Amino acid sequence: MPVLYNSAILSLVLAVAMAGGAVANPYEGLFAPPSPTGSTPEAPLTAAWSYPETVTPYPSTATPDEAPLMLESPTLAEPIPAGEEVGASDPEAVDVTVEVEAEPRWYYPSYWIQLPGWDTAVELGINGSSGTSDSFSIRTGGYLKRESDSRKVDFNIYLNRTQANGVETQNNAQMKFRHDWLLPESPWTVYGQTQLYYDRFQAFDLNMNLNGGLGYRVVDEDWLKLTGSFGAGTYREFGGPDDEWVPEAQFGFDYEQKLSETQKLTASLDYYPEWEDFSQYRMLTEIAWEVELATPSNVSLKFAANNRHDSDPQGANPNNFNYSVLLLWKL
Known part of the structure; x- marks a missing residue:
């Protein structure tokens, strides 16, 4: 009680003194309007003591919820894309995706035959009948191809056999090899090729030609x-x-076009006239249409036809025409 009484008397004395001007108001001048331009404001009288300044950001006295942290940088505000997260220990780490090629299954030929860089395939077509007449026909073959910046290699082979009522009516085979040396930065090439042809029903045992x-x-x-x-x-x-x-000339062309992502058309023609008499000649033509199957992915359906014409067949048929529908199995 004595402390409260003394405090009350001290407060009353200060109030009377300020009213009479004896003691300056410690708060006077703190909120005074700014002085006119060019004039120097008088320094406000201050007391030896003052209250600490406080800043109230909200009008209410209640403590506001903590404001969320806003990222002003657009770079930091953007989410980090998937696969680009960096670790705390390595801020410059880059995510690297390594693709591992699946090993072919055992029933794929590439599982057993490894020829890196080569385009290889085998083909097979079978036809037969039984009843009033018996017949069986088979065509098989394959190819090996490879192309680089400096060369192109093409090797193919096929065999045709047909039997009707136990009698063989067709038996022929062909092997062809061609090597092109590609000239740098030029559409010209230098080539060499050879071809072997066998036909049981022709007047010769084996036909062979060498060209360049x-x-x-x-x-x-x-x-x-x-x-x-x-x-x-x-x-x-x-x-x-x-x-x-027998010396001969050689003229020809090779054509290949992708009709779509799953279809391809190929054709070729070779014309071989004798140098001494151009009326004596041989002409070979081939055409094929391949359609890739969806399943399995390495099998295509192939429609093929080829013809060999000889102007001097030695008593045999001048044309030897073959056509077939095959399954092409890429290795």
Whole structure:
């Protein structure tokens, strides 16, 4: 009680003194309006003591909820894309995705035959009947292809056999190899090729030709390729009436076009006239249409036809025409 009484008396004395001007108001001048331009405001009288300044950001005396932290930088505000998260220990770490090629299953030929860089395939077509007449026909073959910046290699082989009522009516086979040396930054190529042909029902045992010359890539795009060739060489019909080497010229073209992502059309023509008499010639034509199947992915349906024409068949049929529907199995 004495403390409260003394405090009350002290407060009363201060109030009377300030009213009379004896003691300056410690708060006077703190909220005074600004002085006119060019005048120097008088320094306010202050007491030896003062209350601490307080800033109230909200009009209410209640403690507000903590304001959320806002990121003003647009770079930091953007979410970090998936796969680009960085660890605390390495702020410059970059996510690297490593693709591991699935190993082919055991029933894929590539599981057993490894030929890196080569385009390889085998083909098979079978036809038969039984009843009033018995017949069986088979065509099989395959190819090996490879192309680089400096060369192009193409090897293919096929065999046709047909039997009707136990009697063989067709038996022929062909092997062809061609090597192109691609000239740098030029559409020209230098090529060499050889071809072996066997037919049981022809007047010879084996036909062989060797040729070489120049090729020109008229069109060389991913979806369309057209190459013309001209050269010279020689051929021989072993076991035939004219069993000797005969010089000949060679003109031809190779055509390949992707009709769509799953279809491809190929065609070729080779014309071989004898140098001494252009009326004596051989002409080989081939055409094929391939359609890739969805399942399995390495199998295509192939429609093919080829014809061999000989202007001097030695008493046999001048044309040997074959057509087939095959399954092409890429290795």
